[in-house]
């Protein structure tokens with residue numbers, strides 16, 4: 607069976623608290639990256655509320671462990687998504703309606719170019735595309 611994020615946390619000897627379990631469950635249900643404030647809002651209302659600071663700290667820890675990735679959409683907002691068991695991808699983001707779509711299987715040839723130019727060994731990258739979606743362009747929302 608494919609290892610989930612909870613198994614990977616166990617492997618890394620991270621204690622799985624109820625709060626962490628709830629945060630992961632929100633991320634697992636999400637189709638697109640979620641901001642810490644949205645994780646907070648989406649936690650099941652039947653469960654005791656998790657403090658927003660705990661959400662920030664847990665997400666940062668998951669990121670250090672390489673389990674989630676942080677995406678910066680503008681100067682004030684950033685969101686997280688689970689990367690475990692998912693192919694590498696980018697996003698297209700509509701600046702008007704804030705729609706986000708995944709973008710997979712695009713040419714990654716630029717990595718080679720960056721490597722050549724800088725003599726760096728590139729280990730990862732973040733690349734997001736901003737613009738206007740088709741509905742916003744046509745005004746058909």
Ligand SMILES: [Zn+2]
Pocket residue numbers: 700701702703704705738739740741742
């Ligand atoms: Zn749009």
Ligand SMILES: [Zn+2]
Pocket residue numbers: 694695696714731733
């Ligand atoms: Zn890429």
